[in-house]
Amino acid sequence: xxxxxxxxxxxxxxxxxxxxxxxxxxxxxxxxxxxxxxxxxxxxxxxxxxxxxxxxxxxxxxxxxxxxxxxxxxxxxxxxxxxxxxxxxxxxxxxxxxxxxxxxxxxxxxxxxxxxxxxxxxxxxxxxxxxxxxxxxxxxxxxxxxxxxxxxxxxxxxxxxxxxxxxxxxxxxxxxxxxxxxxxxxxxxxxxxxxxxxxxxxxxxxxxxxxxxxxxxxxxxxxxxxxxxxxxxxxxxxxxxxxxxxxxxxxxxxxxxxxxxxxxxxxxxxxxxxxxxxxxxxxxxxxxxxxxxxxxxxxxxxxxxxxxxxxxxxxxxxxxxxxxxxxxxxxxxxxxxxxxxxxxxxxxxxxxxxxxxxxxxxxxxxxxxxxxxxxxxxxxxxxxxxxxxxxxxxxxxxxxxxxxxxxxxxxxxxxxxxxxxxxxxxxxxxxxxxxxxxxxxxxxxxxxxxxxxxxxxxxxxxxxxxxxxxxxxxxxxxxxxxxxxxxxxxxxxxxxxxxxxxxxxxxxxxxxxxxxxxxxxxxxxxxxxxxxxxxxxxxxxxxxxxxxxxxxxx
RNA sequence: GCGCCCGUAGCUCAGUCGGACAGAGCAGGGGACUUCUAAUCCUCAGGUCGCAGGUUCGAUUCCUGCCGGGCGCACCA
Numbered sequence: 001x002x003x004x005x006x007x008x009x010x011x012x013x014x015x016x017x018x019x020x021x022x023x024x025x026x027x028x029x030x031x032x033x034x035x036x037x038x039x040x041x042x043x044x045x046x047x048x049x050x051x052x053x054x055x056x057x058x059x060x061x062x063x064x065x066x067x068x069x070x071x072x073x074x075x076x077x078x079x080x081x082x083x084x085x086x087x088x089x090x091x092x093x094x095x096x097x098x099x100x101x102x103x104x105x106x107x108x109x110x111x112x113x114x115x116x117x118x119x120x121x122x123x124x125x126x127x128x129x130x131x132x133x134x135x136x137x138x139x140x141x142x143x144x145x146x147x148x149x150x151x152x153x154x155x156x157x158x159x160x161x162x163x164x165x166x167x168x169x170x171x172x173x174x175x176x177x178x179x180x181x182x183x184x185x186x187x188x189x190x191x192x193x194x195x196x197x198x199x200x201x202x203x204x205x206x207x208x209x210x211x212x213x214x215x216x217x218x219x220x221x222x223x224x225x226x227x228x229x230x231x232x233x234x235x236x237x238x239x240x241x242x243x244x245x246x247x248x249x250x251x252x253x254x255x256x257x258x259x260x261x262x263x264x265x266x267x268x269x270x271x272x273x274x275x276x277x278x279x280x281x282x283x284x285x286x287x288x289x290x291x292x293x294x295x296x297x298x299x300x301x302x303x304x305x306x307x308x309x310x311x312x313x314x315x316x317x318x319x320x321x322x323x324x325x326x327x328x329x330x331x332x333x334x335x336x337x338x339x340x341x342x343x344x345x346x347x348x349x350x351x352x353x354x355x356x357x358x359x360x361x362x363x364x365x366x367x368x369x370x371x372x373x374x375x376x377x378x379x380x381x382x383x384x385x386x387x388x389x390x391x392x393x394x395x396x397x398x399x400x401x402x403x404x405x406x407x408x409x410x411x412x413x414x415x416x417x418x419x420x421x422x423x424x425x426x427x428x429x430x431x432x433x434x435x436x437x438x439x440x441x442x443x444x445x446x447x448x449x450x451x452x453x454x455x456x457x458x459x460x461x462x463x464x465x466x467x468x469x470x471x472x473x474x475x476x477x478x479x480x481x482x483x484x485x486x487x488x489x490x491x492x493x494x495x496x497x498x499x500x501x502x503x504x505x506x507x508x509x510x511x512x513x514x515x516x517x518x519x520x521x522x523x524x525x526x527x528x529x530x531x532x533x534x535x536x537x538x539x540x541x542x543x544x545x546x547x548x549x550x551x552x553x554x
Numbered sequence: 555g556c557g558c559c560c561g562u563a564g565c566u567c568a569g570u571c572g573g574a575c576a577g578a579g580c581a582g583g584g585g586a587c588u589u590c591u592a593a594u595c596c597u598c599a600g601g602u603c604g605c606a607g608g609u610u611c612g613a614u615u616c617c618u619g620c621c622g623g624g625c626g627c628a629c630c631a
Contacts (some may be wrong), residue, residue: 502595
């Protein structure tokens with residue numbers, strides 16, 4: 001927590017106590033309008049009713065009772081009963097020094113107290129290359145993980161691989177038929193990647209793998225295919241800048257006995273029931289719409305049984321399990337949480353984040369994807385055109401609750417329609433400034449010696465104000481699992497910087513001026529130099545958490 | 555039919571725990587580079603926050619209903 005905010009909150013509560021007013025959370029907020037100061041509280045509005053007095057009067061008393069506060073230049077009552085705080089020049093100077101001193105750590109916090117969070121995302125079946133729509137989950141899951149890491153959590157990024165079962169068998173059969181040049185069957189996987197992978201398998205394994213009756217070898221071929229495709233997916237994700245810590249294969253849960261152990265645990269917990277020869281889990285007892293089948297009447301376990309085993313496994317490894325799922329899986333929310341309860345675990349340790357789906361457009365027209373032909377738009381092909389920063393940033397900008405209309409023509413345009421360039425340019429501009437400083441032999445001195453209280457131009461004040469926001473934004477974004485709050489902040493900060501840059505010259509000198517005037521110019525240059533250096537750090541930190549590059553040149 | 559999500563400027567979208575005049579980018583009109591990167595800045599125009607009620611000192615935000623759109627409701631995987 002920002003030391004200033006903590007101090008203000010404590011001072012407000014103390015003042016409430018002195019006035020005999022009801023205690024309450026000051027809930028310090030940042031006014032949208034800079035004229036209202038750096039911080040504000042609405043506590044007077046909220047306790048006015050209980051106090052039986054007009055809010056403005058309460059606010060005035062509160063402001064008076066606060067007295068002099070460190071780092072605060074003025075306390076003002078405004079509007080219906082807001083109490084606004086205006087920070088002192090010394091506080092602003094301290095902010096710059098703090099950013100410079102903390103460096104990469106500025107914006108990070110220990111709010112998570114080292115709790116271990118497992119974030120599972122993407123987990124697409126490795127029966128084909130990653131579709132562009134999966135990019136949303138890849139970018140978002142990775143950034144949420146980074147946000148949690150930045151707020152003091154221990155984070156595991158995990159991908160669950162479906163490598164057994166009917167889908168894999170079907171995939172194997174598709175590969176065999178493709179290898180033999182036979183037409184695909186009704187439920188076969190199709191598309192160029194199937195034939196290409198079949199050829200790869202033949203090249204890698206020779207004929208042995210692909211010889212024999214289709215039904216007899218489908219499982220083995222499917223497993224080999226999944227293995228190969230999983231590697232390709234891993235490479236695609238790496239291209240997007242996403243690296244998973246753990247890949248858990250469903251088959252390993254079967255082989256390790258984890259599945260059996262989970263079933264036993266569920267039976268022993270008394271939450272299962274034989275019905276029509278099948279084994280049901282009574283998830284409806286914990287909020288699910290209906291009970292779910294664990295073992296079919298023919299004895300084969302369902303995917304849900306694996307899901308339970310996997311959940312039990314993860315809960316044994318982490319304090320909290322986050323699943324990032326597409327809206328087409330929102331039906332899983334109730335059953336997964338119920339499964340946790342049936343396992344005897346606290347369902348609140350299971351958090352499911354649902355993201356709405358992605359509609360692909362090109363020049364405003366929907367891109368028709370033909371499932372029959374296996375015609376899809378892959379992450380790889382888009383990455384070839386624009387690189388990871390643009391694509392990641394595009395996905396991270398938008399609220400997960402809204403369906404994303406992703407226009408390929410816009411995404412692939414190397415134009416200013418991609419706000420990531422706007423943010424990166426701000427960073428590159430400071431880097432360029434630093435190069436200029438060196439070229440001109442400018443000596444910035446030490447930030448401890450710079451007179452940072454000189455910073456009082458409106459554009460400078462706006463930039464300082466923006467810089468102070470990062471820790472709060474990171475904490476909020478992490479808490480809300482809302483990456484767009486950080487992208488929005490980065491854009492606001494970049495805009496504030498660009499306006500500053502247009503209005504205030506950093507490297508100033510006038511060889512014709514007298515000594516005193518030149519000394520004043522140097523002091524101004526130094527203060528501004530450290531201000532923009534701090535801005536560069538904050539931009540880099542924000543982009544770093546988003547895992548988007550912060551280039552020194554563009 | 556039931557459940558989840560969405561509806562904010564021409565377009566794509568922000569809007570934090572209910573708070574101060576509802577914001578940004580793009581598109582459109584008009585301006586600014588012999589000086590640290592013009593991938594920038596300034597300015598104008600653009601809104602019944604889907605509709606109707608309710609709660610509140612205060613509602614884009616919370617509640618109810620309706621309209622419109624997306625997704626889901628398997629002994630499928």
